[in-house]
Amino acid sequence: MNISEFQHKVSTTEKPIVVDFWATWCTPCKVTKPILESLANEYADQVEFLPIDSDRSRDVLEHFKVIGIPTVLTIRNGEVVGRVTGAQSETVYRAMFNALAEGKEVQVPVSSFDRMLRLGAGALLVISGISSSNWLVVGIGGIIVFLGVYDRCPIWQAITGMIRSKIKN
Numbered sequence: 001m002n003i004s005e006f007q008h009k010v011s012t013t014e015k016p017i018v019v020d021f022w023a024t025w026c027t028p029c030k031v032t033k034p035i036l037e038s039l040a041n042e043y044a045d046q047v048e049f050l051p052i053d054s055d056r057s058r059d060v061l062e063h064f065k066v067i068g069i070p071t072v073l074t075i076r077n078g079e080v081v082g083r084v085t086g087a088q089s090e091t092v093y094r095a096m097f098n099a100l101a102e103g104k105e106v107q108v109p110v111s112s113f114d115r116m117l118r119l120g121a122g123a124l125l126v127i128s129g130i131s132s133s134n135w136l137v138v139g140i141g142g143i144i145v146f147l148g149v150y151d152r153c154p155i156w157q158a159i160t161g162m163i164r165s166k167i168k169n
Helices: 003-012 027-042 058-063 090-102 112-131 135-152 154-168
Strands: 017-022 048-053 071-076 079-085
Touching (some): 017 090, 027 048, 071 090
Antiparallel strands (some): 071 079
């Protein structure tokens, strides 16, 4: 599929679209493909699913700056509203399909493993920074800890909501 075919498809489809960039040689793509196809069937009347073979659609990949596969984009009204790269769990993909179907903002949930990894790595950096009096390391650790809980922070949600509303206006 070339970029003009892709743009035609997006412009003629009234439903939101989930685009899956994959390749036959990609092992993670083989893992995610059945999950995405199952969700596509489940949400068929609400969301359009568009798998794109990365090896045959270089200009579409370049247009969306896709550098790793699998990459899944969510598109509403011609705009990319969500993006994940790498194999994800069914929960993540389901959240994307569900948000599009309900007309909500697409938010990719942080998995428990990722959350714990961020909290642990950030805490180690904070402790090591404090013990060595390196405040830069403490700051970086604090940012990593924050990235483990940002999706649950009401202040962060309020600030980003205000920014998004100003961008739309």
